[in-house]
Amino acid sequence: MTFVSLSLPLRPRTTRMRLNPLFSSPTNGAITLVLIGMILWIGRPVLDWAVLDAVWVGTADDCAASDTGACWAFVGEKLRFILFAFFPQDLQWRPAIATVAVLLLLACSAMPRFWSRRLIGVWIAALTAACLLVSGVVAPPIVSTNH
Structure with a gap:
């Protein structure tokens, strides 16, 4: 009896397959890099305002005192009115x-x-x-x- 060993076909590299449309031409590569730059440029200040510098607990006076980030304390206090009026x-x-x-x-x-x-x-x-x-x-x- 003879045993035959078959190797499995190589799986394509998924990272390359996903990035290929983004960098398939110089124009697509430039557009991709510009959009990534814009996301980082806009995303960092939004992250700072919405999360890092935000006031999470407290009163309206605490929000007015910080004057740097979002006032999630107000949203938490008024959530019932926001949802149900x-x-x-x-x-x-x-x-x-x-x-x-x-x-x-x-x-x-x-x-x-x-x-x-x-x-x-x-x-x-x-x-x-x-x-x-x-x-x-x-x-x-x-x-x-x-x-």
Whole structure:
């Protein structure tokens, strides 16, 4: 009996395959380098403002005193109003459920394993249910919009 040994084919280098379109010509290479430079040029000040120099906890006075970065303390303090505005506090569970449902659907839509025709139907059903839930048709009372 004779044994035959077959070698596996070499796998292509994925790094080269991914970078090839970015540097396939001098023009593409120049555009790529300019865009990387712009991202770094704009990204560093945004990172400093939004994260490194930001005020994360405190009051509005703490934010005014620092005067350098984002005031996430204000966002945290006003988050309920940002999300629900003048919606009555005892009924805020309705828009909260609708918001969580839409966020879960967005997460599912970002994963290719869920991509099918059924996802379209689930979106239609979920958005319809969210609208009915928030409007008060399914779970009374109806909240007036004249605030």
